[in-house]
Amino acid sequence: MPSPHNHGMIDMRHLTNFKRHPTDEAGFVLPTAMIVLLMLTVLIGAAVTVASQTSTSTTRDSNTKAALEAAEAGLQTASYRLSKLEPEKSECVTGTAKATPPSGIYCAGSGSEPLGNGASFEYWTSKGLVAGEKCGGETVSTQENVTPRCITSVGNVNGVARRVQERAASLASPLFQVKGILGYHSVLIENNGVLEGEVGTNETLTLKNGVTVERADLGPLGKVEGTSTPKETIKNTSPFEPPPVPIGESATSAISQAGCKPPPEGGEVGLNCDFLITSGADANSGVVFTPSTRSLSMGQGASLELKEGVYNFCNFQVSGNNTKLTTVAGGKVEIFIDSALRAGSGCTAPAGKLEFKNGLELIDPNKNALYLQIYVYDGSGGTVELKNNVSGGQFYGTIVAPYSKVTIGNNAEFVGAIEANEVELAPNFRFKFEIEVNKLKTPSRLYERKAWEECPPTYIGTNFQEGC
Amino acid sequence: MLIEVLIAILVLAVGLLGLVGAFDSARKLNLLSERRTSMAHRAQLEIERLQALPYEQLAMKSSPSHSSEETNPDFYVKEGGTEYQYGAMSTEAEKVVLDATNGMIEASPGGRKCSETVGACEWEDGTVNGSVYDFVTWHTDRACTKPSYKRLTVVVTAKVPSGNRQPTSVRVSTLIANPKETKKEFQEC
Numbered sequence: 001m002p003s004p005h006n007h008g009m010i011d012m013r014h015l016t017n018f019k020r021h022p023t024d025e026a027g028f029v030l031p032t033a034m035i036v037l038l039m040l041t042v043l044i045g046a047a048v049t050v051a052s053q054t055s056t057s058t059t060r061d062s063n064t065k066a067a068l069e070a071a072e073a074g075l076q077t078a079s080y081r082l083s084k085l086e087p088e089k090s091e092c093v094t095g096t097a098k099a100t101p102p103s104g105i106y107c108a109g110s111g112s113e114p115l116g117n118g119a120s121f122e123y124w125t126s127k128g129l130v131a132g133e134k135c136g137g138e139t140v141s142t143q144e145n146v147t148p149r150c151i152t153s154v155g156n157v158n159g160v161a162r163r164v165q166e167r168a169a170s171l172a173s174p175l176f177q178v179k180g181i182l183g184y185h186s187v188l189i190e191n192n193g194v195l196e197g198e199v200g201t202n203e204t205l206t207l208k209n210g211v212t213v214e215r216a217d218l219g220p221l222g223k224v225e226g227t228s229t230p231k232e233t234i235k236n237t238s239p240f241e242p243p244p245v246p247i248g249e250s251a252t253s254a255i256s257q258a259g260c261k262p263p264p265e266g267g268e269v270g271l272n273c274d275f276l277i278t279s280g281a282d283a284n285s286g287v288v289f290t291p292s293t294r295s296l297s298m299g300q301g302a303s304l305e306l307k308e309g310v311y312n313f314c315n316f317q318v319s320g321n322n323t324k325l326t327t328v329a330g331g332k333v334e335i336f337i338d339s340a341l342r343a344g345s346g347c348t349a350p351a352g353k354l355e356f357k358n359g360l361e362l363i364d365p366n367k368n369a370l371y372l373q374i375y376v377y378d379g380s381g382g383t384v385e386l387k388n389n390v391s392g393g394q395f396y397g398t399i400v401a402p403y404s405k406v407t408i409g410n411n412a413e414f415v416g417a418i419e420a421n422e423v424e425l426a427p428n429f430r431f432k433f434e435i436e437v438n439k440l441k442t443p444s445r446l447y448e449r450k451a452w453e454e455c456p457p458t459y460i461g462t463n464f465q466e467g468c
Numbered sequence: 469m470l471i472e473v474l475i476a477i478l479v480l481a482v483g484l485l486g487l488v489g490a491f492d493s494a495r496k497l498n499l500l501s502e503r504r505t506s507m508a509h510r511a512q513l514e515i516e517r518l519q520a521l522p523y524e525q526l527a528m529k530s531s532p533s534h535s536s537e538e539t540n541p542d543f544y545v546k547e548g549g550t551e552y553q554y555g556a557m558s559t560e561a562e563k564v565v566l567d568a569t570n571g572m573i574e575a576s577p578g579g580r581k582c583s584e585t586v587g588a589c590e591w592e593d594g595t596v597n598g599s600v601y602d603f604v605t606w607h608t609d610r611a612c613t614k615p616s617y618k619r620l621t622v623v624v625t626a627k628v629p630s631g632n633r634q635p636t637s638v639r640v641s642t643l644i645a646n647p648k649e650t651k652k653e654f655q656e657c
Contacts, residue, residue, distance in 0.1 A: 026469055026472070027472065029473050030472050030475055030476050030479070033475075033477075033479045036480060037479050037482075040483040040486065040487045041483070041486075044486055044491075047487075047490050047491055047494040048490055048493070048494055051494035051495075051501075052497065054497065054498055055500065055501050057501070058500075058501040058504045058505050059504070061504075061505060062504060062511075062638050065508050065511065065640060066639070068512075069512075069515055069640050069641065069642035070641075070642070072519075072642050072643075073641075073643035076617070076642070076645045077609065077643055077645070080609060080616065080617060080645040080649070081611055083649060083654065084609075084612075084649075084654040084657070085611070095610060096609075096610050096611035097611075113610065114555075115555075115641055115642075115643075116554045116555025116556070116560045117554070117555050117556060119641060238648070238650070239650075446647060446648070
């Protein structure tokens with residue numbers, strides 16, 4: 001008979017079995033905790049890594065933005081130096097000087113220029129681009145009077161780089177800033193002058209009795225004096241600036257007339273046609289041309305026909321009576337009066353003189369101011385005088401002498417445009433602005449942005465153009 | 469057995485505390501990054517806004533004032549407000565472009581909202597806000613001996629609740645040349 005104790009023993013045996021389970025699971029809790037801890041550590045690591053990467057990315061983002069502005073600073077600096085140094089089309093700009101590309105179209109880089117706070121830039125400029133070349137994400141097309149250039153700039157901030165490229169161009173602007181007569185220093189119009197057009201100056205415009213002027217165009221410090229008043233007066237915020245005289249390669253003689261044709265309006269002036277004078281002039285009539293000194297003079301009764309072409313003289317003086325200067329029908333004539341002070345002019349002092357005096361008859365069958373263009377390089381030859389001439393009633397032409405005094409007297413009428421440092425017009429002078437001269441352009445010195453693109457920041461070796 | 473459980477609880481507690489700490493640090497770091505990203509965006513926006521202004525208007529309306537707090541961008545204003553140190557070196561300082569007539573750039577935030585003014589202002593971008601400081605100084609080109617064009621420096625700071633880590637200010641600088649520079653100015657620079 002089972003006793004309660006026996007029954008209890010059986011139960012105890014079960015209890016013993018029951019106790020054995022926890023004994024088997026001993027050492028399980030801590031490893032589990034360690035595994036959980038390991039997982040937590042991984043999570044912590046991941047969280048810290050993500051946060052750290054976000055922080056690094058943010059810092060890089062800041063540097064990237066600053067690098068773009070550093071690259072932009074490089075473009076601005078390069079444009080400034082191109083405008084200041086005025087390189088020829090075949091030249092470009094390095095750090096602070098003009099240079100010729102050793103090969104290809106680019107000059108050497110500017111070298112790294114610091115901007116502060118770990119930022120710096122370096123740029124490369126090209127010589128004048130020609131049609132078909134690519135820059136700023138666009139292919140260059142030919143455009144008259146425009147010199148496009150390519151600028152590539154790399155900005156760097158704390159090791160983060162951005163590379164940008166722009167096509168900059170100096171656009172041509174009208175050669176005659178005033179639709180009429182401009183005297184940078186002053187303009188004096190004697191009694192009863194009649195001007196159909198504008199008169200401009202930076203300083204003093206003097207209008208004597210009975211002068212008629214449509215409009216006075218003044219610089220910021222300009223003023224009108226005298227006893228007549230323009231119909232309208234405007235004042236500009238910036239002064240007029242003399243344009244560069246586009247003398248080009250005209251000091252060099254061509255060997256055929258085809259090589260010395262006047263360029264299209266605003267185009268680069270090529271070689272001169274002076275040799276045509278020797279072949280066309282009648283020495284017995286008083287025309288004397290000395291090729292070695294490029295001096296041309298016309299004495300008593302001389303007559304000369306200038307064929308189509310560019311002419312460059314160190315001096316051009318007409319002092320004899322009853323002289324005749326004829327320009328050819330249908331052909332443009334550009335006359336440059338060079339200076340001994342200009343490097344490469346081939347002139348020796350005294351030079352730079354232009355005088356039309358004592359009864360010169362200018363015969364212009366074209367009746368168009370574009371067909372006789374006169375340029376005086378500087379003021380070294382003294383006053384430019386057009387006096388006492390007979391021109392069949394009208395003189396058609398343009399005069400650009402930004403550093404000279406120009407005096408015009410006793411011509412019946414001048415049709416065209418005049419730019420000089422000082423202008424003095426005789427009593428009863430009549431002037432009419434010729435709208436055609438607006439076609440004459442002068443290259444601007446200032447380079448403006450025409451196209452822009454960002455290139456990949458990195459490039460291989462020294463190929464800074466790669467990927468643009 | 470009991471000891472083992474206790475040790476496990478302790479280990480897990482330490483781990484959880486570390487996790488909480490790490491997540492908190494990560495949160496703070498992310499918050500800092502968010503603020504710095506907003507600041508960088510604001511700096512870029514501000515410098516592009518300045519670049520769009522006419523050149524003659526790129527000038528301080530009044531002299532900025534020096535601040536004695538190193539974290540304030542005005543700390544780098546020198547010489548009674550006539551110079552600004554754009555770089556880390558004390559020699560990297562330039563004259564301030566001052567033009568009370570044409571200048572558009574406010575010298576100090578002064579509570580002005582960026583949407584209402586040009587120049588120094590108070591900005592806000594979602595949960596982030598702070599101040600913008602603009603400085604326009606004369607830069608001398610390497611090809612010149614005299615000041616030739618302008619440097620724009622934008623410094624953006626953020627305001628954070630006390631106890632939060634202050635993000636370092638974001639500073640962006642560029643140069644801008646006069647598109648209408650005259651030949652005389654080129655020659656005389």
